[in-house]
Amino acid sequence: MLKSVNRKVALFLAAVAILFIFLSFQLPSYPYTEVDADIVPKGLGFLLLICSILLFFNNQEETEAERKKREIPRDELLMLLAVFGIILVYIFLLELIGFVIMTILFIFFTTWFLGYKKLISNLAVSVTFSLVIYLLFSYLLQINLPAGILPI
């Protein structure tokens, strides 16, 4: 089992290497230079290919700690995917709705979703944090975060 995991990773990396080498050969050449832009990428591609072959044939045993790291319960993985989904929504709506509203919603909802059920303190933290960060960035650091629909 453990061998096959490393082997699958190695095969994937070899595929990446071959794709990278292929793309490196597609790079247009520039006539006025001794060493063109494709040399380093080609070298890296071949290095990765060699290393993935070495990884494939490496029979180093996986340690107990390494195996443990890989074993993640299905629910937890779904949880992680859900958090990534929330982040995607946040990014998508950030410029439309604005930083303050989105951040309040994000912190409140994610914190609740991950299992913190005290709604009042959750709300207090998410509102205070979002406002403080917004004001800090706008006034102290002069970085304007998207105001969105709020008239601030």
Added chain:
Amino acid sequence: MEAFQGLMSGFQIAFSLSGIIFIFIGVFVGTFIGMMPGLGPISAIAIMIPVTYNMDPALALVMMAGVYYGAIFGGSTSSILLNAPGVAGTVATSFDGYPMAQQGKAGKALAIAAISSFVGGTISVVLLMMFSPLLASVAISFGPAEYFALMLLGLTAISSLSEGSTIKAFISAILGFMVVTIGIDSQTGTARFTFGNANLLEGIDFLVIALGLFALAEVCMLIFNRKDTSVSDNKNLGSMKLSKNDIKEMAGPMGRQSFLGFIIGVLPGAGATIASFIAYITEKKIAKNPEEFGKGSIKGVAAPETANNAATSGAFVPLLSLGIPGSGTTAVLLGAFLVLGIQPGPLLVQDHPDIFWGIIASMYVGNLFLLILNLPLVPYISKVLRIPRPMLISLVIIFSLIGVYALSFNTFDLYLLLAFGVIGFLMRIFSFPAPPFILAFILGGMMEQALRQTMTISNGNLYIFFTKPIALSLIILSLLSILFPIIKNRIKKPVG
């Protein structure tokens, strides 16, 4: 004499009102983030970079240095109290620090950690001050060939010294190098691997990589461990007072490990983590009663704590005088320099003496701050550990997103950040170390440029490396460092 004047002008920056405030902020934030289990100095520095965008470079870098050693110190607090080191460099501290805490002597362990960190930090800053200008004066004659060889050594060393599979570490470094080739090539103007996407023409910003690969990926691991709140609510820290005998016992390890830790920190690839382990092992070897180690020995806390802080200052030597980071953390620190438009290297002392000496002077002040701030405040700061994990997770995610957004005001970079978060997570799951990736990403651009400059001088002939003794010996060293793990394995399991 020149150095003395420089140091005095550095102290002027460090002791100005804004200097003190920013050192304080840096040390405090660093301690705070470093204390969070799972979040290390790389995340701490990366999260703080956006704050520096519009700041005065000298003050900003003084603050970032504070974040770095503050994070190392913060890590030791969670090592002692939770047996959950926030930082790899403080894992060795938990060997004896946690048993002490279990015996009700957490306060004492924290005091030992604070004092040995202070001693290690301060002695090594003196060494840093002496060695950096020296190394810079040697490095000033380096051409692209020497620089290329030096960076190659840094990369191979960090790969062969990282824990776990060496091949995986090398793959990680190669992938980091590949990612940095994305964008317009600076020498020929060729767009590489951009797939016609205009957002990729300028390449991927290092902050996207640092926050994705570290902060976000660390958050993913935190999500799995969110229920793990092993800190009890009313744990008594016990007295923080140390007796004369305790101090006598600490003196030996502190003295030795300050120097050893510093030297290890200077070496490419090795950093606070390796320094702290070596310190622990050597002190155990030379101790009169080695059986005490692991059961709450004072020396067992003092040694790694001295060494990791000494190594932290040591790591500044190649960063400041050569402009070449030797570890993942200093690589991110170099990124912070570059964001501010400062190129560290042999010319830094001449071109920006305020920054060079400001950082060094600030480290004296910062170490003092760590001591006086942390000794009395540690019991309160340790309450930070009780922040509910779900909230911590959402806040770190938001910090990472703001950091990247404030860089370019472009949501494309946020999607990239998320993608690198996934890559960083997968790397952790499959045991690929992330520090070689970030170091290769930071060094990659410079390495490619140096290599191509060298080869242009020689009309495309690699033979040029054999005509330069310094470059050649560095390349031989890098080859040896690749072979090192293979030899080590052979010795470990003799093939019968």
